[in-house]
Amino acid sequence: MNEAFFDKKEYKPLDRVDGRLKVTGAAKYSAEYALPNMAYGVLVGSRIAKGTIKSIDSKAAERAPGVLAVISHLNVIKIPGYAARGVHPSEPPTGGQPLRVFYDNKVYSNDQPIAIVVATSLEKAQYGASLVKVQYDQQEHQTDFEANAKNAVIAAAAKKNPKSPTADYDRGQTDAFETAPFRIEAEYVLPTEMHNPMELQAITAHWEADDRLTIYDKVQGTKTTQKTFAKEWDVPEQNVKVIATFVGGAFGNGLHSWPHESAAIIAAKQVKRPVKVVLTREQMFTMVGYRPRTWQKIQMGAAKDGKLVAINHHSIGQTSTYEEFTETTLMQTRMMYASPNVSTRYRLLPLNVATPIWMRGPGEATGAFALESAMDEMAHAIGMDPIEFRLANYTETDPDKNMPWSTKYMRECYEEGKKRIGWENRKLKPGSVRDGEWLVGYGMGTGTFGANRGPATVKAELDLEGNLVMHCAITDIGPGTATAMVQVASNTTGIAPEKITFHLGSSEFPNAGLQGGSSTVNSVGPAVQAACNALKEQLITMAAAKSGPDFGAAKPDDIMFEKGEIQLSGKSSAKLKLSDLFKQNNIQKIEATQESKPSENGKKYSMNAFSMHFAMVHVHPFTGQVRVKKIVCCADAGTIVSPKTAESQMIGGATGGIGMALTEDAVMDHRFGRYVTKDFGDYHVPVHADVPDIDVYFVNKPDLLADPVGSKGLGEIAIIGVAPAIANAVFNATGKRVRHLPITPDKLLGL
């Protein structure tokens, strides 16, 4: 390999390739496909949390102007896939039976969709929906987590498989905590949080023929969605086309297929027209998942020198009564620190609520709030600096899997983060720094997420003008996937980014998994590389035939493109005009399709991305207001292929973490099992005024054991560890430990 080429291969910040489309409104989202003869569906939600539907009076609605149909379990057509109980192709970790919309008269949660009104305009459908009268046989419901916590159960998946991440886990002695010189024991509560992307969940469903369905749908996986609905309608997979060219944020709620999607598809079939359904903001709280309310308890023991003796970590997460949603809340506790004794217990609490789903930093973000708060509490108990305490428990191998890390550069993060936040201004004794009336505090929290990689296929075409066009079924829910893939391709080929296009978001394109679990760059990136290299091989063959041995011995890594020329590295520096080569061979373009799959390295190495977040806060002692003044995010995520969008990703994650720490709270009135905060006015996501300068540092060292691009994934670690960093900073400022998020002013009164 030629060194000079590698020098050139530094990834530079690149503006989003689709930025212009987005800011000019030219980017088309799922609700923006105006199909001929399209009708509009509005869902009617249940007003009880548990029971059965006695009757639905839809006469007035059916008579209302423009209404085409009112569809419920009473008149729904037969859906072939509904017969197969438990069939749930896309979400293996979610046990049970996803809600089958309009299947029967049963109500499992408040605002469960029980009918859809279809009309010729949105307003007419809304009006029709307001006329539907429903009578229920109500049964006593349970939605109150605290009141029902004793009914938590072990997950079915854990019962089946003792190696499941949710199974009971013991390392070392289970009673080591009891005799540790320093002990802390504390309970932590994370309330239900909503994904609340800006774009509302939307689907436009179109039966192009009796057995051919096209959906424009806000999803995180086009292929998984294709499989789900092919099964549901018992049609061949290739007959279902899923288009998700642009997704306006999702944070996880596009990882599951939801009742409104089925409802739109049913409606389109029944009224024989394309049907569009866009959820309301209030329905976003009840129909498309959420981060489950989770209770955690940690017992932590340590020795005087700061060495951890034991961690016992219990958690209970809420789920619905029909589906078991589990997450990896306790994984970080098993592997982050060198504690010889660790026990974890994961339980689920089924309530009369809708099913939760992964939300940014799923599981880990929740678990890290408890673990990293407890680490701070212990450091305080021992009288140690929290960073020194963590360094005392730094582990060079994964203590859970007993394997070496593929790479781990957390020491770099500690050093850089300390410097950037101004850690030297932190005092060990809480409440000892002031700025005017405000108390000042510093805190930090760490995070990790598995460098998950799956198979992906990319098709690449190169024309004689040197334009490179690629296709892949992956979605982009906002992080800038096309931009990152253009950078990988440019880096592999030397072709300028302006000449490269990456098409994504269609099930018609070559296979890729979901965009979720920080797995896109490290799954699709290698496929981009492979496809580009395959193109080079073809070129080398063509070039060798033309100009002899120079090119004949070349490997893909030895050639690069520059200004429409193929250039050979090394002494000869032979050059060939691409257009000449194509013309001589009488071809317009060449193409290659390559699949890239995870290697066997996962069996030998523990592969994880790591993050470390630092926060400086001000707390107003008389009114309890918290202002985050500065955040520093450090990440060891392998190679950063797109520095600009990667930085945005970290800023977005930190912002989500501010919400988690200080403002977000989906509050329910348990008498009705109904949320009372359900719009942007009263469910508080952070606004600009809540978000300070966020300083981002990437270690940016490749992990070539993880994948050939060297990336470990970034999406999730951007938020994991932010909330405890802020909570710890609040403690450092005030001496008050808030263990029940969010930290609203009322919880800090009376300082």
Place this chain on the structure above:
Amino acid sequence: MIQFQYERASTAKAAVSALANNAKIIAGGTNLVDLMKRNVMAPAKLIDINSLPLRSIEQQNGKMIIGALALNSQVADDKLVLEKHPLLSKALNAGASAQIRNMATVGGNMMQRTRCSYFYDTALPCNKREPGSGCGALEGVNRMHAIFGTSDKCIAVHPSDMCVALVALDAIVVVSGPKGERRIPFDDFHRLPGSQPEKDNTLQKDELIISVEIPDNTFSKNCHYFKVRDRTSYAFALVSVAAALDLDGKNIKEARLAMGGVAHKPWRLKEAEKALAGKPATEETFRQAAEIAMQGAKAFKHNAFKLKLGPNVIVEALKNAAGLV
């Protein structure tokens, strides 16, 4: 949304006569349209008053006259307002978002409905929305709710920031009805829920707000609006306080004090004002006034924190007004 008719009024008189036939005024629409979308309000007819000449801000004979259609952002940025009544500007800027303030009008702000979750959800009981259906908040989630002047029928709060400043500034509301003009002291404009929580205020169904008048005062140098909320911007008050002082050196000649987020109306604190008058402007004085201010407060299950937060915010607002911070 339920169907409705829409009409533009070209004169105030035409608007008033339309009101007599069960129509509803629409100004900026930032509150009314939201409520219509959720079927909380379903007027059969909307009268758009945006073409009426009610947008000006003028100074006349010792008072400032602000038109009912003056925009919240326009008032907040107005030179005259900033010079004579900076308290009003501060309160306005503490409310909503820049985008909403660019649409919201002074009249609409006064008439905005409560943000109580039970009022907003037609699946839940609310005496204000549906008299006789019960108060959902009384035994429900009532963290945001009132601590003063509640009744067993309603514990909602009036959400406006602007009105807290206006009640402190002794503003007068000028309204026009079938029988001509009426002038209502600001403190008498909004009402307590009592047994009729469906009535937010004393404006009659067929009356139109024309303007708000603020008499000249001596508070422009020492005033402050202190708002505590769940996020730094774009959230309703947990507790807010408008404080204005007329200082003679270090002594308080006269004080004005009002609270938001604590009652069904902007809550003027006259007893506390009396306690401040003639005293030195010190934290000690402010603390005593705050204690007086909180007399009679009564909390519910989730809002007991307001009993603690309330007096602290009063003291902070006064300290800021007096320049002690």
